[in-house]
Amino acid sequence: MQKGETGVQDGFGRESNERDWQQLIGRRLEHVQNNDDTISSEVGTLIHRGAHQNLTPGLFQPPGKSFKGVVGSHEADENTPIVRYPNTKVIPSRVRKRVVFKNGNVNLSKEHVYKRSQRYLQDIFTTLVDIQWRWNLLVFAMGFVVSWLIFAVVWWLIMFAHGDFDETNAKNETWKPCVTEVTTFTAAFLFSLETQHTIGYGNRYISEECPEAVFILCLQSVVGVMIQCFMVGIVFAKLSRPKKRSQTLLFSRHAVICLRDSKLCLLFRVGDMRKSHIIGTNISAQIIKRKVTAEGEVIPYYHTILDVRFDAGNDSILFIWPATIVHEINERSPLYTLSAEDIMKDRFEIVVVLEGTIESTGQSIQARSSYLPSEILWGHRFEQLVRFQRDSSEYLVDYSKFNNTYEVETPLCSARDFYEYQKLIQQPQILILNNSHTEQQHQHALATLGMAQAAAQHQHQQQQQQQQQANGQPGLFHSASSPLHSPLGAGVKNMNNRQNTTQPANNNNNNSNNNNNISV
Known part of the structure; x- marks a missing residue:
C-alpha cells in the first residue's frame, strides 16, 4: 500500500482516504459481529491492507513513518513524532486471547478435577484465605454464631436433664440449679455467649451441682479461644497478602523494539510507585507460542525463556526508580527471524514476571504482566522520566511519562537479516x-x-x-x-x-x- 498526501492507494490500484478505511472496517465488523473467528480474520485482513502495508520499503523506518493506528498520549515538543498504537481501535477486546492479563491475573479456569471439594477442605486455611471477602466475612460471622448456638443447645439439655425448668424444683428453696437465672432457651443462648467471650454480667452463673456443666464450661472456653485465633488469623493473612502490594508495581503499556548499541532489542519498563523499595528484585520473561517438533507433534503453548537484563547487568534490578528491561534479539532469541511485519502477523504472548521481597514486611512478592504482538511498537523508544530537581536537590520521577514513547530510526527487517547486512558492509x-x-x-x-x-x-x-x-x-x-x-x-x-x-x-x-x- 502506498500512502500519499491526500489518500491511500491499496493493492488493487484504488485510492481512498482514512475515513473510507474506517467506514469499511466498521461495516465489516457489523457484518460479522456474531462470529469471533470471522471477526479476527476479517479485521486482520483489513488492517493488513489498510495499515501494515505502509511500512517504509527501505531498510530503516525514519521517525514520523509509523503504523496506522490510534494516537496515544505523549507529552513532548511539536517536533516529536506522535505515539501510535496499532489495532486497538478495530479489534474487539473479546477476540484477544491472552494467558496473563495486564493486571497480572491469569486467564485460566479448571474443570473436571477429581475430588475437588474434598481437596479444598483438606487445606481449609488456604481455601478461606483465597475466597472473596464477602464469603470470608460470612464464614467469620457464622463461625461464632454457630458455636454459640451449639453450646446453647448443650447447656439447655444439661439444665433440662437436671430439672432446672421444673416448677416444683423452682419453688424449693433448698434446691440448687446448674445455672442460675436461666429458664428459657434464649437465656441459655445468652449464657453461652457470655461464657465463650468471658463477658460475665453477674446474673447468670454456674453452680457446683452439675459436674457435666463444669466440663462444658471448660470446653467452651477452649473452643472459643481456638475459633478466635483461627478467624483472626484468616483475616490477618488476607489483609497482609503481598498480592495487594503487587498492585503498586507498574508495567509499561507497550513493549518497544529499537536499536541499542547497534543491536535490535526488545524493551519494556517496570516501576514502583511506593517509597518503600522491593529488595532482591529479579525479572524474568517467557514467550508462549505454537511449536511443531521434528516428529510432527504440535505444542500449542510452548514456553521459551527470554534472556532479559537491566542495563549492563543481569536480571537483578536496583529498583530505586523505573527501570527499562532489555532483551537483546540475537541468535538465541525466538524473535531473531521476525521482521516488523512478521511480528504483527504472528501469534505469541510475552509474559514478564517480577519477583522480590517487600522491605517493610519481609514477604515475597510476585507481579506479572504480558505483551501481545499488537502491544509491541517497532521503531519506538521510551521517553526519559527521571530528572534532577535543583530547587529541592533531589531526583524527580514523572510517572505521567511512564508509557510515553517516541519514534526512532529502526531497521524493519529481522535481526538476522540486519546482522548479516552489517557483516557485509563491515x-x-x-x-x-x-x-x-x-x-x-x-x-x-x-x-x-x-x-x-x-x-x-x-x-x-x-x-x-x-x-x-x-x-x-x-x-x-x-x-x-x-x-x-x-x-x-x-x-x-x-x-x-x-x-x-x-x-x-x-x-x-x-x-x-x-x-x-x-x-x-
Whole structure:
C-alpha cells in the first residue's frame, strides 16, 4: 500500500482516504459481529491492507513513518513524532486471547478435577484465605454464631436433664440449679455467649451441682479461644497478602523494539510507585507460542525463556526508580527471524514476571504482566522520566511519562537479516589482482565493490609497490584475514594462471614473484 498526501492507494490500484478505511472496517465488523473467528480474520485482513502495508520499503523506518493506528498520549515538543498504537481501535477486546492479563491475573479456569471439594477442605486455611471477602466475612460471622448456638443447645439439655425448668424444683428453696437465672432457651443462648467471650454480667452463673456443666464450661472456653485465633488469623493473612502490594508495581503499556548499541532489542519498563523499595528484585520473561517438533507433534503453548537484563547487568534490578528491561534479539532469541511485519502477523504472548521481597514486611512478592504482538511498537523508544530537581536537590520521577514513547530510526527487517547486512558492509573483502592489470582495471574493480576505504588502501599499496620496484625488490601485498572473497577474485586468479602457463619455464618463477596480491 502506498500512502500519499491526500489518500491511500491499496493493492488493487484504488485510492481512498482514512475515513473510507474506517467506514469499511466498521461495516465489516457489523457484518460479522456474531462470529469471533470471522471477526479476527476479517479485521486482520483489513488492517493488513489498510495499515501494515505502509511500512517504509527501505531498510530503516525514519521517525514520523509509523503504523496506522490510534494516537496515544505523549507529552513532548511539536517536533516529536506522535505515539501510535496499532489495532486497538478495530479489534474487539473479546477476540484477544491472552494467558496473563495486564493486571497480572491469569486467564485460566479448571474443570473436571477429581475430588475437588474434598481437596479444598483438606487445606481449609488456604481455601478461606483465597475466597472473596464477602464469603470470608460470612464464614467469620457464622463461625461464632454457630458455636454459640451449639453450646446453647448443650447447656439447655444439661439444665433440662437436671430439672432446672421444673416448677416444683423452682419453688424449693433448698434446691440448687446448674445455672442460675436461666429458664428459657434464649437465656441459655445468652449464657453461652457470655461464657465463650468471658463477658460475665453477674446474673447468670454456674453452680457446683452439675459436674457435666463444669466440663462444658471448660470446653467452651477452649473452643472459643481456638475459633478466635483461627478467624483472626484468616483475616490477618488476607489483609497482609503481598498480592495487594503487587498492585503498586507498574508495567509499561507497550513493549518497544529499537536499536541499542547497534543491536535490535526488545524493551519494556517496570516501576514502583511506593517509597518503600522491593529488595532482591529479579525479572524474568517467557514467550508462549505454537511449536511443531521434528516428529510432527504440535505444542500449542510452548514456553521459551527470554534472556532479559537491566542495563549492563543481569536480571537483578536496583529498583530505586523505573527501570527499562532489555532483551537483546540475537541468535538465541525466538524473535531473531521476525521482521516488523512478521511480528504483527504472528501469534505469541510475552509474559514478564517480577519477583522480590517487600522491605517493610519481609514477604515475597510476585507481579506479572504480558505483551501481545499488537502491544509491541517497532521503531519506538521510551521517553526519559527521571530528572534532577535543583530547587529541592533531589531526583524527580514523572510517572505521567511512564508509557510515553517516541519514534526512532529502526531497521524493519529481522535481526538476522540486519546482522548479516552489517557483516557485509563491515568485514573486508579479499581481492587478488595481477600486477599486469592496468590502473583502469584496478579502479573498475574497486568501484564495483563500492568501498572508499579499499580505494585508499590500494593507493597506499601502489606507493609501496613503486618504492620496492625502484629498489629492485618484487612487490608482494597479501592480506587474507577475511573469509569473504570478492566475486572478481576467481576470475583474476584464472587469468593469472593462464598468463603463467604461456610463458617459458625459466621465467615462471620471476613472473610469479611480480604478481601482487592486493587485499581490499
